[in-house]
Amino acid sequence: MSIRTIEWKNNCIRMIDQTKLPQKLEYLNIKDLKALWQAIKLLKVRGAPALGGAAGLGVYLGIKGSRATGFLQFDNELRKVCDYLASSRPTARNLFWGLERMTQVSRANKNKSVSEIKKILFQEAMRIIEEDRVSCRKIGAFGAKLFSDNDSVLTICNTGILATIDYGTALGVIYRAHEEGKRLKIYACETRPLLQGARLTTWELKRKGMDVTLICDNMAAALMQQGKIKKVIAGADRIAANGDTANKIGTSGLAILAKYHKIPFYIAAPVSTFDLKIKNGKEITIEQRCSSEVTDLFFKKPIAPKGVKVFNPAFDVTPNALISAIITDKGVIRQPYLKNICSYLK
Amino acid sequence: MSIRTIEWKNNCIRMIDQTKLPQKLEYLNIKDLKALWQAIKLLKVRGAPALGGAAGLGVYLGIKGSRATGFLQFDNELRKVCDYLASSRPTARNLFWGLERMTQVSRANKNKSVSEIKKILFQEAMRIIEEDRVSCRKIGAFGAKLFSDNDSVLTICNTGILATIDYGTALGVIYRAHEEGKRLKIYACETRPLLQGARLTTWELKRKGMDVTLICDNMAAALMQQGKIKKVIAGADRIAANGDTANKIGTSGLAILAKYHKIPFYIAAPVSTFDLKIKNGKEITIEQRCSSEVTDLFFKKPIAPKGVKVFNPAFDVTPNALISAIITDKGVIRQPYLKNICSYLK
Numbered sequence: 001m002s003i004r005t006i007e008w009k010n011n012c013i014r015m016i017d018q019t020k021l022p023q024k025l026e027y028l029n030i031k032d033l034k035a036l037w038q039a040i041k042l043l044k045v046r047g048a049p050a051l052g053g054a055a056g057l058g059v060y061l062g063i064k065g066s067r068a069t070g071f072l073q074f075d076n077e078l079r080k081v082c083d084y085l086a087s088s089r090p091t092a093r094n095l096f097w098g099l100e101r102m103t104q105v106s107r108a109n110k111n112k113s114v115s116e117i118k119k120i121l122f123q124e125a126m127r128i129i130e131e132d133r134v135s136c137r138k139i140g141a142f143g144a145k146l147f148s149d150n151d152s153v154l155t156i157c158n159t160g161i162l163a164t165i166d167y168g169t170a171l172g173v174i175y176r177a178h179e180e181g182k183r184l185k186i187y188a189c190e191t192r193p194l195l196q197g198a199r200l201t202t203w204e205l206k207r208k209g210m211d212v213t214l215i216c217d218n219m220a221a222a223l224m225q226q227g228k229i230k231k232v233i234a235g236a237d238r239i240a241a242n243g244d245t246a247n248k249i250g251t252s253g254l255a256i257l258a259k260y261h262k263i264p265f266y267i268a269a270p271v272s273t274f275d276l277k278i279k280n281g282k283e284i285t286i287e288q289r290c291s292s293e294v295t296d297l298f299f300k301k302p303i304a305p306k307g308v309k310v311f312n313p314a315f316d317v318t319p320n321a322l323i324s325a326i327i328t329d330k331g332v333i334r335q336p337y338l339k340n341i342c343s344y345l346k
Numbered sequence: 347m348s349i350r351t352i353e354w355k356n357n358c359i360r361m362i363d364q365t366k367l368p369q370k371l372e373y374l375n376i377k378d379l380k381a382l383w384q385a386i387k388l389l390k391v392r393g394a395p396a397l398g399g400a401a402g403l404g405v406y407l408g409i410k411g412s413r414a415t416g417f418l419q420f421d422n423e424l425r426k427v428c429d430y431l432a433s434s435r436p437t438a439r440n441l442f443w444g445l446e447r448m449t450q451v452s453r454a455n456k457n458k459s460v461s462e463i464k465k466i467l468f469q470e471a472m473r474i475i476e477e478d479r480v481s482c483r484k485i486g487a488f489g490a491k492l493f494s495d496n497d498s499v500l501t502i503c504n505t506g507i508l509a510t511i512d513y514g515t516a517l518g519v520i521y522r523a524h525e526e527g528k529r530l531k532i533y534a535c536e537t538r539p540l541l542q543g544a545r546l547t548t549w550e551l552k553r554k555g556m557d558v559t560l561i562c563d564n565m566a567a568a569l570m571q572q573g574k575i576k577k578v579i580a581g582a583d584r585i586a587a588n589g590d591t592a593n594k595i596g597t598s599g600l601a602i603l604a605k606y607h608k609i610p611f612y613i614a615a616p617v618s619t620f621d622l623k624i625k626n627g628k629e630i631t632i633e634q635r636c637s638s639e640v641t642d643l644f645f646k647k648p649i650a651p652k653g654v655k656v657f658n659p660a661f662d663v664t665p666n667a668l669i670s671a672i673i674t675d676k677g678v679i680r681q682p683y684l685k686n687i688c689s690y691l692k
Contacts, residue, residue, distance in 0.1 A: 192562035216538035218596025250564025
C-alpha cells in the first residue's frame, strides 16, 4: 500500500504523525496554521522536501479564508502567513523555498482577483507536491547508477517516503537501486536524539521487505573498520553554493569516517535544497533544540542528572571536500562544486 | 562524601548498583558467585579496573566456603570459580588479569593449608583494591601534565570513580588536573546504547561541582568543527602489545574525528589493561550484546519496529596510529608503541 507523508484532503492538510511511528501509522488533519506550525516544530512532519510541501499547502491553508478585498491587503496577509511558518524551524532550505515560491506566484498574479489568486495558489501548492514526487524519482534514477549489486550502505536520519511526499532522496536512491534488482544491505544510524533512523528509516525499509540493520550512531566507525560499508548516503537540509551541506547532526562525522576509510560519501537532495545566496557552510543557521530531547524524550526516566548542561544542535555542516558527489534531480554534481553547482542549477 | 564502587564489607561484596544511577545511589550486597556474575553481565558493576577488583573479591567470595581438604581439590574449585567469572564478559583485560593473579598467588602457596591460602587470597584481593586506588592516582598525576588551564575536553563512557574503586583513569586525569587548579570544561558523550556517559559521567562530574555538558554521540564532530574541543581522552578495556586499544564502542570514531581536526587523543589505563600476548587489535575479542539494549532498554516504548536486525558490539578497537599517547600508572607511553609499551611494562 502506497502512503503519502503530506497531502491536501477534505479541505485540510492530512499528514502522517511521525512522532507515533513505528508503533502506529496515524494521520493528522491540520485545519489551521497554528497546528501546522506546531506539527513542524515538534517534527510530526519533518524532512526538508516534505517541509517544502508543507510550505505550499500551509500558505494556501493560511490564506484560503482571506476576506481581503484587494491585492495589497491580501499580500500583507500572505506575508504574515509566510513569516509565521518561517519561524517554525530555521535550517531546512526547502521550507523557505516553498514560502518564497508561493509569494512570487501570488505577486505575479497581483492584477487578478483575490479569489482567482487563491485558486492559483492552490494549484501551485499541488504543483510543489507533484514536482517533489517527480524530482525524488529523478534523484533515484541518477543516484542508483552509483550503486552496485551487493553493496552495503550506511545512512543517517530518515530520507525516504516520510521525508518527502512519497518516495525519498537518499532512500529514494536506495529504493530505485532495489527496484532495478540490486541487492543492498542497509545499515541505519538510529540518529539521536529523536531517533528518526531507528523509528522511521527501519520502519520504511522493513515495510518494503528490504534488508536493514539498526546501529547506534557511535557504531559507524566499527562497521567501516570491519569493511562492512561500501557507500554512505545522506540527505540535505540546505546546500551552500560551494557544496557545503547542512544535514542532520552526525552527518559530518560520518563523512570524516568515510574519508578515513576511503568509502564514497554521497549527498542526495532536490535542487530546491540549494541556497546559492549562501557562499559556504559557515553562513548556514543551525537550529539548537531543547535539552530535554537529549535527557528525557523517549526514555522511561531521565537518563542524566537533573539540570545537566546539554549541547543539542539539530544539524551540522559537512565540508564540500568530504562529499564524493551530490545527487540531484538534475544530475550528479561533482567537484569543483562552486563551479558545477551553478551550471547544474541554471 | 567519598564513595567506593566496590569493596569487601560485612563478609560480602558491596557495590554501587550502577544501573540505578543517576536516579538513586543504591548499594548491592553480593553474597554468592551467581549474583556477582549477573551483576557483571548486566553492568551493575562495569569499567575495566573495577572489574579487576571484582575478580579479586569474586575469587575470594567463591572459595571462602571451600571445604577442600587438600590443595589439588582447592585448586580445582578455584579454577571453576575463575572459569565461571571469566564467562561473564570477554573484552576487559582486567577481569582476566585479576583472576590470573589470584590463581597464581594460590598456586605459589600450595604447600600451605587451605585455610591459610584462603587468608592469603583475601589479602591479595585487598591488595588489588588498594593498588587500583594508587594506580589511578598515578595515572592522574602523569596525565594531568598534558592538560592546561581552560582546556575543553571530550570524553566517552565512564572512566571515573564508578569505573574503578574510587578515582578513575581518564576521568582520574581530569580530576587531578582539576585538583591542580586547572579549569576544565568537560563534554561527555552519552555513550549509546547503555548511556554510561549520560547516566554516570555527568553524575560524577556534577557531584564534584565540575563544568560538564552532555552531548549525543553523533554531536562530537560538530563540536570539534566549532573548535570547542582541545583534547579527547578515553579509557581502555584491553590494550594490545602494539598499542591498539579496545574501548567502549564509539572510541575509534572519536579518534578518527580527533585526527581529522588535529586534536590530541589520549588513552588512560593502568598497566593491568595491557595484554602483551595479543599482538594487535585484530586479535581482541569484541563482546556482542543483545539487540534489545538498542531497541528497548531505557525507552518508554520500543524505538524500532519489532524484529529489526541490530548490530550491537560493546567495544571497538582504536588503531595505535590514532592515539597521541597512552597514560599509565608507570608513565606516559608514546609512539613507537610496540617498543615503548614493552620497556614501560618491564
